[in-house]
Amino acid sequence: MIGDEDRLRRLLGAPETAWIVARARARLERGRPLTGTITRSDATEGERVAAARLVGRAVPPGRSASLSLDRLDEVVRRSGAWPAGLASAIVTLTGPVDDPRVREAEQQAWTTVAAELASLADDRSELATWLAGLQARGLLRRVAGGADEARALVAQLRAVVAALPAGGESIARFSARVLNRAHALDAGTPLGGLATAAAEVLGRHVEVGAAVIGPTEVGDTTVDAAEAGAAVTDARPGSAAWRRDVWAAVGVVVDDLSSTVLLLGFPGSAAATGTAGALAHLAERGQPVVLTLRQVITDDVGATPTSVFVCENPAVVSAAADGLGAASPPLLCLQGQPSAAAVVLLRQLAARGATVRYHGDFDWGGVAIARTLASHVDWLPWRYDADAYLAALERHGEALPALSGAAQATPWDPRLADAMQGQGLSVEEEVVIDALLRDLDGWARR
Numbered sequence: 001m002i003g004d005e006d007r008l009r010r011l012l013g014a015p016e017t018a019w020i021v022a023r024a025r026a027r028l029e030r031g032r033p034l035t036g037t038i039t040r041s042d043a044t045e046g047e048r049v050a051a052a053r054l055v056g057r058a059v060p061p062g063r064s065a066s067l068s069l070d071r072l073d074e075v076v077r078r079s080g081a082w083p084a085g086l087a088s089a090i091v092t093l094t095g096p097v098d099d100p101r102v103r104e105a106e107q108q109a110w111t112t113v114a115a116e117l118a119s120l121a122d123d124r125s126e127l128a129t130w131l132a133g134l135q136a137r138g139l140l141r142r143v144a145g146g147a148d149e150a151r152a153l154v155a156q157l158r159a160v161v162a163a164l165p166a167g168g169e170s171i172a173r174f175s176a177r178v179l180n181r182a183h184a185l186d187a188g189t190p191l192g193g194l195a196t197a198a199a200e201v202l203g204r205h206v207e208v209g210a211a212v213i214g215p216t217e218v219g220d221t222t223v224d225a226a227e228a229g230a231a232v233t234d235a236r237p238g239s240a241a242w243r244r245d246v247w248a249a250v251g252v253v254v255d256d257l258s259s260t261v262l263l264l265g266f267p268g269s270a271a272a273t274g275t276a277g278a279l280a281h282l283a284e285r286g287q288p289v290v291l292t293l294r295q296v297i298t299d300d301v302g303a304t305p306t307s308v309f310v311c312e313n314p315a316v317v318s319a320a321a322d323g324l325g326a327a328s329p330p331l332l333c334l335q336g337q338p339s340a341a342a343v344v345l346l347r348q349l350a351a352r353g354a355t356v357r358y359h360g361d362f363d364w365g366g367v368a369i370a371r372t373l374a375s376h377v378d379w380l381p382w383r384y385d386a387d388a389y390l391a392a393l394e395r396h397g398e399a400l401p402a403l404s405g406a407a408q409a410t411p412w413d414p415r416l417a418d419a420m421q422g423q424g425l426s427v428e429e430e431v432v433i434d435a436l437l438r439d440l441d442g443w444a445r446r
Contacts, residue, residue, distance in 0.1 A: 003082035008089055011081045016050035019043075020067060024090045031100040034073060034086050039066040109147035113140060116154045124161055130201045134194075143190040153191055156184065160195045164202055166251035168297045168344045174252050187243060196243055203249030204375070248293075248340030249376070256294035261341040264288045264317050265328035269302035276302030286325025288317050293341040301345070304352040305330040309382060309440060312336070312360035312369055313429045316436055323437050327444045334360075338373050346377045357382035359436060362389050363426035364405040367417070371408065379412075383435060386415035392427045392435075400425040 012021055023038045040047060043065035051065040052058060054072055073086035082089040091097055114135055121128035134140065144150035156179055163178045176182040185192045236242055244254040253259075266289075268279025275295045279302055282289045291301075308330045311317065320328045334342055346356055356379040360366040373379060381388075393400065403426045410416040420426075429436070 003084060003089070003092075004080065005082075005092060007079075007081040008076070008092065011054070011076070011079070012089065012093060014050065016044070016046040017054070019047060019065075020051065020054070020072070021090060021093055024069065024086065025094050025097060028087060028090060028097045029100065034069045034090075036070070037066055037068050039064055106147060110141070110150070113147055113150045113154060116151065116158075120154070120158055120161055124202065126204075127161070127198060127201055130197065134197075139194075143193070153194065156191050157194050157198060160185070160191075161198055161202070164199065164250045164252070168251050168253060168347075170253045170256060170297075171247060187240075196246055199250045199252070200246045203246060245337075245340065248343065251344075253293055253297060253340060253344075256297060257292050259293040259340040260290050261293075261296065261339055261345055262288060262290055262314060262317055262333040262335060264320055264331040264333075265324075265326075266301065266330045267303040267305060269300070272300060272302060275299035284326055286321055286328065288321055291341060291345070293339075293344065296341050296345045296348070301348070304349055304354050306353075307355045307357055307443070308332055308346065308349055309443075310334060310346070310356055310358045310373070310379065311429060311436070312366060315430045316359075316433060319433045319437060320440055324440060324444065327441070329440055329443045331440065334369060334373070337369055338376060343373075343376045346373075350377050355380060359384045359429065361426065361428050362392065362416075362420060363403055363428070364408055364420075366429075367408045367410055367420075371411070374411070381412050383432065383439065384416075385413040386419045388432075389416055389419050389427060390423075392432050393423055393425060396427070396431055397425065400427060400431070402426070 011017075019040050020038070023040075024034055027034055040051075041064045043051075043063065048063075048065040049059050051067045052060065055068060055075060060066075069086065076082045076086050076089050077084075082092070117131055117135060117140065121131055140150045140153065144153055159178050163174070166174050169177070171185055172182040175185045179185070183189075185195050187193075187196075240255075241258075244259065247254045248259065263279070264286075265283050266279045267283060268281070269276040270280040270284075271277075272280070275291065276299070279289060295301075310332045312334050314333050314335055317331055317333045320331055332342060332346065338346075350356055356377055358370060358373060358379040359382040360370050362384075370384065403420060403424050407417060407421050410420075
């Protein structure tokens, strides 16, 4: 038995001994031993009497009370009130006392965690602002059980960041390869949340060199997602679609079936089975086809075309299927913001030497889509420059709606943004379908 708590409270729990208990606790909190003498000036008569009686002394004259903590420790032990000693008795009476040495060590551990977290920006400077915000909000302290767990999270986050962007593998496979645990990045886990937030930042800063063909000249520029202001996704933050798109932007697949891409005229391979064979079969019949991200990643898509035409709206694909049929050159439709399936397929084709040629709506939403695509893959404008915009206005200007929304830069042709702001009219892709089909037909006849 540690001691008799009732007896201890009778010994030290009276109001007249409260100052003694408070002084002893204050020493423990500062990491000092309970030795030496404590003194209370201007003590009450009851406090002077209680202090003297605790240690078996006569009440001294004067207005102060003093007490030897060494003697009090001996009394507490030998009286049987609390054989564990005065320090243990104070904890019993007032509650646990933090060891300042433990607090100092813990603070140093968290300082180390903060330094290691900040160092993630040494190789990935684009993370610096996000990391500073993470530290300022104290997020690691909230999600980690302690400094040791936080350091482990930072080490795992470092491994994830170093491995991004990936090459289109599933998140389970990526996690197993990088962290040796297939479910380490699952939604709802501390690491999964941190890694997804980091992936969102990295996805906005993927640098891509884009060779841009202007109306009369050829130039080189570099378009990245930060410069372009491209959003990784327009899905609701925190939603499943948002998480899927965020990871897809850095080459990791969360859902390989929901993400799809619409195609027409892709050559595939007539001698093959599976996806490549299906593409060849449907291309011969001039029929569009929808591929899932799973097919794009895991299956062979067949021959690589020299050029791939990319449009924003399905109406262009439908018109090409009706007007050109099997003669249509390879045409890929984004159907809005680029899906993971579209991005991965275009990256694959570009890596094999295909040239990507893009056309979209001449409005600020269409410009945003073009900038997002530029953050993922090199592309050349296909009737998507200032000259093409002005030509469309000359032909259809009277019936065109006004532009709305915030203006954005057009890095592939800065004159385009100036022209759109100056004219204030939007041109949807459907309005210029005839011109696009003439281009596709001309390309097919080359």
